[in-house]
Amino acid sequence: MTTAPDRSSTAARRVLLPLALAQFICSFAGSSMNVMINDISNDLDTSVQGVQVAITVFLLVMAALMIPGGKLTDRWGRKRCLVAGLAVYGVGALLSAAAPGLGVLILGNSILEGVGTALLIPPVYILTTLLFTGTAARARAFGTIMALGGIGAAAGPLIGGLLTTAIGWRANFGFQTVVVLLILLLARTLEDPLPPDPTRPFDTVGAVLSAAGLVLLVTGILAADNNAWLMLGLLLAGAAVLAGFFAWARRLERAGREPLLRTSLFHQRTANLGMVTQNAQWLVLMGVSFTVGAYLQVVRGYSAIATGGVFTAATVGLLTTSLAAERLAVRRSQRTLIATGFGLTVVGIVVLLLLVRATDDVWAFVPGLLLIGLGIGLMLTPSVNIVQSAFPDELQGEISGLSRSISNLGSSLGTAIAGTIMVSTLTRNGYAAAMGALALCGVIGLGAALFLPRDRPAAVRTAAPATAPARD
Template identity: 75%
Template sequence: MPETRTSQRPPPALRRVLAPLALAQFICSFAGSNMNVMINDISEDLDTTVQGVQVAITVFLLVMAALMIPGGKLTDRYGRKRCLLTGLLIYGVGALLSAVAPGLGVLILGNSILEGIGTALLIPPVYILTTLIFTDLTSRARAFGVIMALGGIGAAAGPLIGGLITSWLSWRAAFVFQALVIAVIIALSRHLKDPLPPDPTRSFDTTGAVLSAAGLILVVMGILAADNNVWLMLALLALGALVLLWFFRSLRAKERAGREPLLSTSLFRNRTSNLGLITQNAQWLLLMGSSFTVAAYLQVVRGYDAVQTGVIFTAATLGLLATSLTAERLARRRPQRTLIMAGFLVTIAGIVVLIAMAGSSPNPWALTPGLLLIGLGLGVMLTPSVNVVQSSFPEERQGEISGLSRSVSNLGSSLGTAVAGTILVSGLTKGAYATAMVTLAVIGLIGLAAAVLLPKQPPRHEETASQR
């Protein structure tokens, strides 16, 4: 492997390498949140029901959950850049197909199936390439800071951007916007170089891929069933857990037989990585859960439209952007464990402020201090959490851990969506809103507990990365 890495290049070269990776995370996060403000417009235009459009959103989450781990593993065999470009092309075709969809079926094919497959293929390479190219802690923190900032902005500002596009043009224009961004990313990706050559001889664990996909689909279905039937939710979660246990046993059996499994069981024996994964899951749950719950409250209880709701959410977007882009400076000054702990504390404080202000003031701008704190807190900890997990393993394990990491984050996003859905079905009131936010605060405390248990010193691979 060449000794000269991106972290030693001049700033213009750094930006050229980082731009497509950050934009890829932005558009995938945008796609996961902007469609929620277009549900009514899509259902009317396609002559379907709100529930039908929600099915499309659900299937998108299921496809991502099912394919993220296999998508990460395929990067070892076919190369990270090739998988990234393939994912971008599939995603772009799906976006264009969604833009011209004459009915719900074509929308599900384009948005849910093709965009879901594209996301599962392109997101793992984003994190693998960032880890491989930016080898020292400071430059990697800078890179992940930019990526997580754009990812957070995509998720937080998705409702505003989607609402504006829908109001000014059409919901179809939002998918054209996605396709245009994909075209820009593909053009920028010509500057990317894969630090590791692909290994076509690497085997692919098809049985493991099927079992992991089935288990994760059942878990996500269980999470999303929370707003319909508690018993169905519990049954699906239990069945998903059994299939994932079967998956884990198959991994061990293949290792004992000397064959390469989809995931090495040693990934689950790394204490630092496991704790980091818990914090990642909690962070994305807090981001999506607070976003959807507050958006539902503003639109259903207070009667705001998508644009007004998106404007209020600008506070969270600005807070997240401000702290994410300072990740490099923060990484030089504070241990990653400290940053993650501080992020959870600030986010929990933001939730408390939101609950207090929503009940005491009818002014919509009274919610902005709480949203700002949530954005600041999430921005502080998203980057170090990813860095802790990715840096816990050497280069040859990045395909596995990246797929696992993104699956865990997507499960957090799905659970956050389920919290919002449960509140909507229960008949949104101030009391129900407060209950949902208290639940999110408790989850924040769980994430904080995991952060407290993280080691004070960085993982060994993180310490020696710049010397490899």
């Protein structure tokens, strides 16, 4: 069995800290704006739907460019892509902080921060996979990264609410800039274990087709409350473009050339199911974050800090389970952890629905959000580990980009689907319909988790090295 590298706890923390903080700030950016809806719309003279579009476009740009971003790590090197992505992200955050209108905010936050994230996130997961071998060591590393990512998503509303109330919504982007600068300083000591290959081919046509297909799909969902025929047309166009992307990839493979994404990546049943669970996790988390945030601010008139305070329950729950990832991986199989996580999450959504309909007390949100946080934190790490560990080192660039793209597509779909339902009728009924749709997505994720193979806990696992392809 492959064992973890012999490194001191201090050295391990030095490696993990910038990687975990990078995931934290990207997740924070995706959720913190959910408590600034009223402040941004009033200051920039826009609507709730305008802010929803800005949030969704940010998540969509990440999803659309994550696969090309992962592929570029082979040509440019993982550390170089990480640093370049942080720089682009930082410029976007500064531009967003000074935005005079919604258009500039979308350029800074949605476009530049989205592009920067697509460049920097694949290296985070590739470097973690390469630097930490062995199930327990990798589970510990991914547990730390996913914990910070989950905290960023769950605590984003709380931190964002505090900054918005104390200083103003623009301070949130100032905070992001400061964190990015800190990561750049910490990343100076990172070492890339694999040399870049500038001669590695890059499939430009495939990159355009994959990005265009994803954009059309999510745009179609956003158009649902305006024109049903437009929605249907965009969804069909998106599906057609993605079909063209896979046809192009197969054509390159038959010609002996390297496509943007190897179709063989989808031949691994366990990894496919793992990516479905990743998509569903982030769809539910970001969908709940937007729905609850919009409902509290627009329908109930809560302030940014009060709205953020409500999300503390989710943060506590997520912290509790995600930080226990290593211990849980030793005692329970990854399949069990993921399935249990989805079960808790769906129950949490049902509790949110029932209690919020029964009473207007703010405490009605706490039990449901706590359960959702516990469930999401329980399954974040095993879902990532089960996908990344299913492929050898030479495919980590591609699978990391694909895996992160699937997760971020889930985030954008969650905001688009739940947001479109919620924004169309900003009432208690709209809230119930959006949460019901998210519960259904959680059930789909649970179904995928139940079809995962019955692996054994890490403590008794005697399988091949983690870098070898897993067998079903």
